[in-house]
Amino acid sequence: MSGAPRRLKNRAPRPIHSRDPQGGDRRISSPGRPAQEPLFFCMSLFDTTQLSLEAAMRGASLRQTLLTDNLANVNTPGYQRKDVDFHATLQQALMAGQSPDQVSFSPTVDSSRAVRADGSGIDADQESADLAENSLDYEALVQVAGARTNILQTAIGVR
């Protein structure tokens, strides 16, 4: 936040020169905003929503791989299940002001579930349910991304 006041300070002399005594007040009406901030930010082709959708799709496909791995190892003794909570990771990144396309997801080992006698924590029913949930999750993301693409295509006259 140190950039904004300095920039205002630098620009302060100009309005005084160019403006009459009664002017100058209009500058002060938006003190926190730098003068060059792009007002058309939301209309960019790849705005935050589109980038978030893309990041969530990346997360969902990683989760699909991990859940598939869990199912493939359902009979492996001592296997610990892996998962990724990409919703939480993405949410934290967005709250922290990070750009969604910079977010990377990494798998975590989940030992919270009940462990069988052979040391494996995989419950095939639970994994199948998670898998179904995740692929619906992904489908929803794809549908929304597709709808947004359609809107853009309509706007630029492709269809």
Add this chain to the structure above:
Amino acid sequence: MGLFDAIDVAGSGLAAERLRMDVTAGNLANAETTQGANGQPYRRREVVLQEAQPNGPSFGSMLASASTAPPAAGVQVAGIVEDQTPPRQVYDPGNPAANAQGYVLLPNVNPVTEMVDLISASRSYEANVTAMQSAKTMFSQTLGLLR
């Protein structure tokens, strides 16, 4: 290429479960084999599975300039081991394989155990098929965005 990873992982699961089914079927077929390859009664075999380790970055992840290895590599067969429990002894003096006391050594195969293993392998196979289909559906949905 996350979704292709999922298909590869499910494929490794399919291969592992199919091998389990083959070995279990072999145990069932040899449930009464008194003369194995070494002259001893057949011993039941078991497949030992282990988690496959991702071996370095793949071509796809190199293309995507990701230095990380794929997150999951599926399952692999660590080996096929023989069950070391002692063979069953059945008193049958008329059998050509009977020893001096009239006992025949039969394989340590319990058909009930084998049937349960067979069902387990078959269900796990189905679960992997479902996972693979799910990944395929997701991928074709993504391709549908281009249309």
